[in-house]
Amino acid sequence: MNYNTDTSNERTLMSDGTGKTHSRNGLGAWLLSATLLVAISSIPSMASAQMAEGFAEGSHPAPPPAEQIEAGKRVYYTKCVWCHGVEGAGDGPGADRLWPRPRNFNGGTFKIRHTASGQLPLIDVDLFQTVTHGLPGSAMPSWEGILTEEQRKDVLAFVTTELVKDRSWQDKEFEEFHVLQLDKLQPKPATPESILRGSELIVEKKCIECHGLEGRGDGNAFNLKDDWGFSIQPADWHKCWNFRGSRQDPYNVKNIFRTFSTGINGTPMPSFADNATIDERWDIANYVNHLCERSKDVNINGGKITEETVKALMEAQPLPIDPLTDKPKINFVVPSKFVEGELPTDEHDERWNLVERKIVAMGGQITHKPRNFVNRIDDVWVRSLYNENNIAFMFQWDDRSKSVQKDDVDWEPYEVNLQDYGVEEQAPGGSKFEEDPFHPESIAAKQNQYQVFNDGIAFQFPIKWQELPAPRKPRYFWGDEGFHVDITKWTADGNLKAYEGSGWDVDLEDRDDFTEQLKLVKSEWKDGRWTVIISRPLKGDYEYDTYIEKGKYIPINFFAWDGHNGDVGRKNAVSAFYYLVLEPPIPKETYIYPTLAAIGLVIVEGWVLTRRANRRKGKS
Amino acid sequence: MTWLKLVEGYMPMQMVSELAFCILLFAACNFMLKRAGMGLPKFWAGIFVWGFVNLFYLKYRIYPPIPFSVRAIYGTVSACGVFMWVSGSQAEWEEFKRPIINVLDAKTGLTKAVRTLMLILLPIGLWGFAYNSFLPSFEEPIELRTVHPAPPATTKVHGKTYVLQVAQNPFRINLDGKYDQAYSNAHIVDQSMGRLMKDVKSAEDNPWDPNAKGYIKHVREGGEIFFQNCHFCHGDNLNGRGLWAFAFNPIPANFTDAGTIAQLQETFVFWRVAKGGIGLPGEGFPWASVMPPWEQHLTVDEIWKVIMFEYWHTGYYPRTWE
Secondary structure, eight states: OOSOSOOTTSOHHHHHHHHHHHHHTTOOHHHHHHHHHHHHHHHHHHHTOOOOTTEEEOOOOOOOOHHHHHHHHHHIIIIIHHHHOTTSSSOSTTGGGOSSOOOOOTTOOOSSOSBOTTSOOOIIIIIHHHHHHOOTTSSOOOOBTTBOHHHHHHHHHHIIIIIOOSOOTTOTTTOOOEEEOTTTSOOOOOOHHHHHHHHHHHHHTTTHHHHOTTSSSOSSOSSOBOTTSOBOOOOOTTOGGGOGGGTTOTTOHHHHHHHHHHOOTTSSOOOOTTTSOHHHHHHHHHHHHHHSOBSSOOOOGGGOOOHHHHHHHHHSOBOOEETTTTEEOOOOEEEEEEOSSSOOSSTTOGGGGGSOOEEEEOEEOOSSSSOOSOOSOOEEEEEEEEOSSEEEEEEEEEOSSOOOOOSOOSSOTTOOOGGGGTOOOOOOOOSOTTTOTTOTTSHHHHTTOSOOOOOEEEEEEETTGGGSOTTOOOOTTTOOSSSOEEEEEEETTSOEEEEEEOOTTSOOEEOHHHHHHOEEEEEEEETTEEEEEEEEESOOOTTTSOOOOBTOOEEEEEEEEOGGGTOBTTBSEEOOOEEEEEOOOOOTHHHHHHHHHHHHHHHHHHHHHHHHHHHHHHHO | OOSSOOEETTOHHHHHHHHHHHHHHHHHHHHHHHHTTOOOOHHHHHHHHHHIIIIIIIIIIEESOOOHHHHHHHHHHHHHHHHHHHTSSHHHHHHHHHHHHHHHHOOSHHHHHHHHHHHHHHHHHHHHHHHHHHSOOOOOOOOOOOSSOOOOSEEEETTEEEETTTOOOTTOBOTTSOBOHHHHHHTSOOSSTTOOOSOTTOTTTOTTSTTOOTHHHHHHHHHHHHHHHTHHHHOTTSSSOOTTGGGOSSOOOOTTSTTTGGGSBHHHHHHHHHHTGGGSOGGGOTTTOOOOOGGGTSOHHHHHHHHHHHHHHHTOOOBOOO
16 A cells, blocks of 8 residues: 555545545554544644635535435445445455456545545535446446436435445535536637647646656656555546546546546545646646547647647547447548558658548457456557558557566567466456455556566458458457468567467467568657557568458458556457558549439430420420 | 437337327428418428438437448338328329429529529539549448357357257256246346346345345356456446447447347357357357457356346346247
8 A cells, every 4th residue: 555645735634534444444453543633633724724716615415315325225236336346445346357446435535526635526416427427448337328317316325325434425524515616617718828828837737747748648657556555547638538537528628627626536636726726727728638639640749839739739620429438439441542652751751641540449358368457558540551562550559658578588479378478367356355455466456567568569461361251351369270360560679570370379470571571660659659650561472461452441450568567468459350441543433424424414304394395385 | 419319229119209209290280380371382391301301310310320321221211101192192293293393394583593503403413422422432341240140059168068958047046946037037127227126125136135145146146257257348237338349349249238138048148158259150250259258267157147147137038938
């Protein structure tokens, strides 16, 4: 456990709440008395706390009626107990394989609130919205449409009375509610000046220390712990759909303003209500909001924002969000465009803008052991260009850490059955909070303590895809016996290799001849993002290397490894099958046939009119 | 836009009833207007109904969007319907085609202008439409996969062969320890909104009751396995919207949909869970499914328990032979 987290901005009561949680769950009695002492001494400081700008005094809610608590219990033990546990300590059967871990309700520490740092949340606003909209980027789903509004309120009545054990919403002596008046505050328009000012303020207010120069969460990425001692990571501002507080409305600047104003209880994210004016907070929120990925990739240049950058950020449109998943919409086609001459040699080449960049969604590899229950890479942006002989892919993905393997390993790069060498998946854990309050075996506790392997990216095509009867494909995971795949794999130690795959548990086969023809154009990790450009011949040996032809749908899927997540071999992130399409130039028929059809229609029109006129003449 | 939820494609009853409601509403309005002497001409009424159904409702109200080829079929069918409606009697048919004839004859200044405009716009429109359809476009191809492929007669899991027609879930037992589907059916969750357990105070209904035993205790054990293994894709509410659902294609099965486990025998589910995507026959696209062959991760008992949990939690009965 860890009490040394950077919680300087949070009031003393905050750490008391969590301190009591620990003691209740098995720490020594001395800790209990110690925390009580601190709690008593902190009362005056709470009472005299100044209310920050934009906040107003809230009231203590009335306790819920007993029937409502009983109704909520029925909801809780059907739906919530599986992750949050019988006593609400965030230690249900599912907890050990989740990162972030499910919330421990006992101490009354809740992340997303309208109330000042360290205070309890508003039940009917904050907690109700959390249950309604879920917490994106975690396993907490949206319960709207599943539970009625009444059922959602019932379960909150149960959780806030029976499972929050150390604090009470009715406790007028210890609890205060300083409520951010978000509805009354007019958002400051996102003008270029406001965004530019925001980009300066995030340096001044030291946001970059954790969130990184470009806001990809790559600052102090390894040392952050929550109040329970579990590793956590700073938010990646480029993925606003993963913000816990995004409330199914990720590009809404108000959500950022709220989190920034009230902080995230239980984590090192402080409230900035006291040391940033409302105006400054809107500037920062506007800047952070514009960093979230949009239709165009804008070069943030290590946070050195110019007026041109701001202009580009403002021109780009928010990505369409899929209402079924609350993530960017996925389209399973990766287009590649033709360019004359040499393929680009770096990511700033203007010709990359010829082709739309595609987001490839990644999930953890959970089909075969060792399964990857936490994939720290959840999307990869892909662009592709081709010329007469070669095709280039540019992969860009956010990774908070550059991971290059330093320790020697026993296995060869082509080997896949690494569990023989002790690479294992996370054990399921279970309900054992009583004996083991700190869950040292959970993913959340083990994060950042894994042996570091290489970051990596790979993609595969079917070999001889021309002979596959549609829609037959080789198996998504390194092919199968009948249909082999052509794998191109790059690892952060600088290796770029071609393999042949014939099944998930069969060692890959080196294709040395083709490896020589692969070209690593660029690989760079900068400010929390990898940029890797790979070029390969369109055609190699038909028997072993995929023939990439124009105008055809060629199945392709992707793999990514985050070395600091202990990703190696089969422990990786995978995508579904996409189709690579080399878009050919527009053929002449596209212009000829429509013109013929239009001329035909003019003739038909003439004929109809003449006929009608003749008939009328005949009648009269 | 959270106040108006889009109709999900797998809810055909909602779609049909909404459409029926809209058309009835339109018919009622039209009737009232007619009574008031301001009835909409047949020609425009027909076009309006067709346009509402095909250009608005089916295009924008349904999510995920219906592919154009399917909408084209609906468009043709509804055009036939509208045509039958406007040509119900000779008089109605005359009324319907009158505006067309008027424009063709162009006796007034207005109809002359309309005719000229149509004569120019129609070829241009056709050119644009044809150009668009000839332009090489690389949309996602539609691949229709068989959701419930034919099961084999037997399946071998962990060295033991199970005959799908006669195998039984060994944990579907009553308090006396006997296989009892009627007992377990009586203790699944309520089918009303939320699908909650029937009685939180009863050790026969609440899997988390310390005194739970037999069927309901096995449900809890199955739930523990589900939330350690399955929810990543199938979701906390078993609706196929897990953490990674957005990354995969086909998307994970939605067990709360009446078309999945509710349609199947428990042994079919056992075969699917044990063998996973890789064990599917060709029509089920085994190459694309990330469904793990759970025999690699779970024991036979654990598989039976997790299946029982899925039925309990969704409130469905497994299909049986009688």
